[in-house]
Amino acid sequence: MTHRNHYYLQVSDLAHARGAQPELSYGGAGPGDFAAALQEALRSPLLFQRWRAMQPEPDEVDERLGVTDQLASVSAKVVDLHTEVEVISDLPMSILRQRLNWLIGASWKLHDVRPA
Template identity: 60%
Template sequence: MSNRNHYYLSVDDIRHARGADPALAWQGASPDDLAAALQESLRGTGLFERWRTLQPDPDEVDMSLAATDPQATASARVADLHVDLDVVTDLPMRVVRPRLNWLIGSSWQLRDMRAA
């Protein structure tokens, strides 16, 4: 049985959506760029490993946060004055949340979550 979830997110101001640390922050400009960056961060460990090396004691980091989903998908579209971001993954929000924060800071909001 699959535990895949569909996360419905929104980003109010994509032009200013940046994480606090430039070494981790998303540097794109379009909704598609953001979706691609998020999808890559969920499918692989690159973003997590960059964050981990910045920690005072990388060996003490909770490695459950390194979980990946090679089948994760992310898509984005402009809707009214914000961007809707749809993510389908088997990763729990406790893993998705920090990756979003590293990429775009607190510029996002979870609107809904359903079984995929």
């Protein structure tokens, strides 16, 4: 049985938040675009597949790193000059961290995790 969690995140400067690899990085214009990009990254294997194809030995990459959650939901809004992001998912924090880092690098902070 999986447990859904509610992750509370903050991005201080979403307009300049980008991952290290342009091929994987978020390129949107605002909180709505970012929420859609992160939700897609959690629901679909496409971002993982692009990352895996970039690896020296793609066939040796652990498939478990590509796990998805078809029911993941993401919302984001601007509050006091930063972006607050809420994620509801049964994915572990390690996978959420991976997808966030691909999309926006280290531009985010986790504030809280609660059962959903």
